[in-house]
Amino acid sequence: MKLKRAKKVIAGLLAAMAAAVVLGAVWANPVFAAAAVILLLVLISYSFSQWRCPHCGEYLGWVGKGIQLCPFCHERLDQEA
Numbered sequence: 001m002k003l004k005r006a007k008k009v010i011a012g013l014l015a016a017m018a019a020a021v022v023l024g025a026v027w028a029n030p031v032f033a034a035a036a037v038i039l040l041l042v043l044i045s046y047s048f049s050q051w052r053c054p055h056c057g058e059y060l061g062w063v064g065k066g067i068q069l070c071p072f073c074h075e076r077l078d079q080e081a
């Protein structure tokens with residue numbers, strides 16, 4: 001499990017989703033709105049499967065982005081298991 005890579009993928013998906021939302025709003029194009037919804041679903045499913053503590057495997061949640069220690073096992077999140 002690579003938490004750093006997961007963080008980058010999640011950030012990339014968020015950026016792509018934001019771009020789709022902006023483009024959909026600017027051009028009033030339902031294709032971009034649909035793309036934004038799909039990206040959101042991908043983001044949620046990827047987050048649930050990959051955004052987990054590398055030590056105990058617990059889901060870190062949306063508040064876990066800035067924390068250093070796992071709230072479940074209190075291991076450091078920047079050190080891969």
Ligand SMILES: [Zn+2]
Nearest residue numbers: 053056070073
């Ligand atoms: Zn943990």
